[in-house]
Amino acid sequence: MESELACPIAPVVDLVFSRWTTPILWTLNEYGRLRFVELERRIGTITPKVLTQRLRQLERDGLITRTYHPEVPPRVEYEISELGRSLAPIFHNLAEWSKRNLAEVDQARLRYDGN
Amino acid sequence: MESELACPIAPVVDLVFSRWTTPILWTLNEYGRLRFVELERRIGTITPKVLTQRLRQLERDGLITRTYHPEVPPRVEYEISELGRSLAPIFHNLAEWSKRNLAEVDQARLRYDGN
DNA sequence: GTTAGTAGGTACCTAGAGGAAAGTGACTAT
DNA sequence: ATAGTCACTTTCCTCTAGGTACCTACTAAC
Numbered sequence: 185m186e187s188e189l190a191c192p193i194a195p196v197v198d199l200v201f202s203r204w205t206t207p208i209l210w211t212l213n214e215y216g217r218l219r220f221v222e223l224e225r226r227i228g229t230i231t232p233k234v235l236t237q238r239l240r241q242l243e244r245d246g247l248i249t250r251t252y253h254p255e256v257p258p259r260v261e262y263e264i265s266e267l268g269r270s271l272a273p274i275f276h277n278l279a280e281w282s283k284r285n286l287a288e289v290d291q292a293r294l295r296y297d298g299n
Numbered sequence: 300m301e302s303e304l305a306c307p308i309a310p311v312v313d314l315v316f317s318r319w320t321t322p323i324l325w326t327l328n329e330y331g332r333l334r335f336v337e338l339e340r341r342i343g344t345i346t347p348k349v350l351t352q353r354l355r356q357l358e359r360d361g362l363i364t365r366t367y368h369p370e371v372p373p374r375v376e377y378e379i380s381e382l383g384r385s386l387a388p389i390f391h392n393l394a395e396w397s398k399r400n401l402a403e404v405d406q407a408r409l410r411y412d413g414n
Numbered sequence: 415g416t417t418a419g420t421a422g423g424t425a426c427c428t429a430g431a432g433g434a435a436a437g438t439g440a441c442t443a444t
Numbered sequence: 445a446t447a448g449t450c451a452c453t454t455t456c457c458t459c460t461a462g463g464t465a466c467c468t469a470c471t472a473a474c
């Protein structure tokens with residue numbers, strides 16, 4: 185894609201900022217090692233199919249690790265990797281930006297819609 | 300959405316990191332004030348319909364400003380706003396992260412696919 | 415024997431983002 | 445008279461991420 189040539193941050197956006205990857209990474213970064221159902225419950229609205237898909241993708245990209253315990257019932261634990269954890273400062277910056285500027289975005293929308 | 304409750308950075312991701320908003324914001328942040336066709340050419344693969352849609356959304360959210368000059372042929376200039384410019388450090392961090400870690404993502408993929 | 419719990423897999427469907435191609439209006443240059 | 449510029453708009457189409465619903469194997473507990 186040429187848009188990737190034009191914009192050097194497009195690849196990392198694809199990796200980290202799709203609809204469900206951000207909540208997954210953020211949750212694993214905040215709460216540490218979690219099981220499948222725990223992730224499912226914390227994120228709330230995600231379906232198991234999509235959760236599996238995103239977890240596989242994140243594992244493939246090396247951002248999380250998956251540990252399978254062959255018990256009955258089976259137990260699988262997901263944890264953020266060192267590579268994934270290196271995104272933590274960026275998550276923090278984004279949270280800060282939200283706190284400071286999200287209200288201004290709302291005001292801009294009101295101004296725009298009011299005209 | 301509960302995912303937004305669970306993840307405090309989901310709203311800003313919606314604002315800034317959808318497929319085309321990132322290249323647009325990044326380009327305006329790098330090259331300053333640009334006309335419609337200039338943006339179109341720099342980004343390369345975007346279609347005019349989508350470019351218009353994303354520009355309207357970014358204007359509504361207060362991240363860019365639009366200046367219309369009623370000439371013939373018409374001239375419209377887009378510029379990043381102060382609010383939009385406040386994202387620059389985050390863009391910089393993401394570019395840095397890419398330089399340092401994208402190769403490791405590629406390696407992780409090779410390992411994963413090789414198994 | 416049937417229910418519950420875990421970590422998914424599978425088949426089907428929908429909505430919405432995005433792409434392709436053509437048109438528009440007003441004027442200018444050749 | 446024709447072509448070209450600019451900033452879109454409109455129509456139609458495709459593609460895929462995601463949602464719904466149901467299924468699987470395994471065992472313990474009731």
